Amino acid sequence: MSDLELIDQLRNNDPAACKTLVERHGGLVFNTALGLLQHRSDAEDIAQEVFAYAFQSAGKFRGEAKVSTWLYRITLSKSLDFLKAKKRVKRFGFFQSIFESEGAKLAVDKPHFQHPGVLMENKERAQILFLAIEKLPDNQKTAFVLHKLEDLPYSEIAEVMELSLASVESLLFRAKQNLRQHLGNWYEQNKF
Amino acid sequence: MNQLDKEKWVEDTLESLKDSQRAQAPDGLFENAMRRVAYGRARMVRMPPAQVWSAAACALVLIVANLFMSLDFSHAGKKALNSKEMFTKEYFGASDAPQF
Numbered sequence: 001m002s003d004l005e006l007i008d009q010l011r012n013n014d015p016a017a018c019k020t021l022v023e024r025h026g027g028l029v030f031n032t033a034l035g036l037l038q039h040r041s042d043a044e045d046i047a048q049e050v051f052a053y054a055f056q057s058a059g060k061f062r063g064e065a066k067v068s069t070w071l072y073r074i075t076l077s078k079s080l081d082f083l084k085a086k087k088r089v090k091r092f093g094f095f096q097s098i099f100e101s102e103g104a105k106l107a108v109d110k111p112h113f114q115h116p117g118v119l120m121e122n123k124e125r126a127q128i129l130f131l132a133i134e135k136l137p138d139n140q141k142t143a144f145v146l147h148k149l150e151d152l153p154y155s156e157i158a159e160v161m162e163l164s165l166a167s168v169e170s171l172l173f174r175a176k177q178n179l180r181q182h183l184g185n186w187y188e189q190n191k192f
Numbered sequence: 193m194n195q196l197d198k199e200k201w202v203e204d205t206l207e208s209l210k211d212s213q214r215a216q217a218p219d220g221l222f223e224n225a226m227r228r229v230a231y232g233r234a235r236m237v238r239m240p241p242a243q244v245w246s247a248a249a250c251a252l253v254l255i256v257a258n259l260f261m262s263l264d265f266s267h268a269g270k271k272a273l274n275s276k277e278m279f280t281k282e283y284f285g286a287s288d289a290p291q292f
Binding site: 015018023026027028030031044047048049050051052055056115116117118119122125126128129148149150179180183184188 | 198202205208209210211213214215216218221226228239243
């Protein structure tokens with residue numbers, strides 16, 4: 001059954017079609033959310049929201065893009081909204097941080113996230129890379145995660161993010177520049 | 193610190209996601225998504241414990257401050273009543289004091 005036939009069955013509220021959609025694209029949704037949020041239980045939450053939304057709004061899907069593109073867009077939207085909400089909570093925490101010690105503040109910059117799919121020999125460096133990815137602006141972070149974690153070509157990233165190919169190339173170029181800077185700073189602070 | 197070492201380290205780190213596998217979707221994803229559809233449940237927002245305790249401490253400070261203020265007012269009220277009685281006795285004399 002093709003993805004479009006699957007969507008047709010979703011519109012008819014067929015539970016078997018819902019299950020097939022999750023089996024086929026669950027990894028895509030979860031992996032993307034995990035790369036952006038860098039927190040397993042948050043990514044699980046978002047993945048559930050994405051599919052709940054997809055089941056309920058299958059009627060709105062016009063079939064102009066691939067089903068995977070549609071799911072990527074929902075995942076990105078929900079993940080980035082979640083990150084914005086988290087930042088608002090952190091701003092409130094600024095008042096708490098006035099009473100915190102210096103040691104507590106420095107602890108925030110320690111590598112904390114391990115992606116389960118990274119090769120064993122790269123795990124330590126990947127942890128540091130994710131710390132740097134966390135500091136990127138949302139659009140650069142999105143493009144980098146889609147390219148490096150989801151292995152999407154530039155053309156597909158452009159389709160998902162609804163940007164031109166040139167814009168995606170520029171985003172990835174700037175993302176890598178910023179990552180090099182963050183990594184360089186981390187190297188200077190921690191290696192010596 | 194060797195600049196070349198640093199640059200090599202940075203480039204190697206930038207490529208550390210190469211050949212990584214996609215993370216597998218968690219078990220029960222379909223069932224949990226269907227549950228959300230069925231019950232329309234909002235996602236629970238996890239608040240950090242430090243934030244919860246800060247909010248509780250602020251609420252406690254406000255309650256205690258209000259209690260002190262209300263006790264102070266009632267004390268001041270009693271004082272005022274006593275002053276009124278004393279004034280009445282002095283001015284009217286104990287037997288001639290008007291009954292309120």
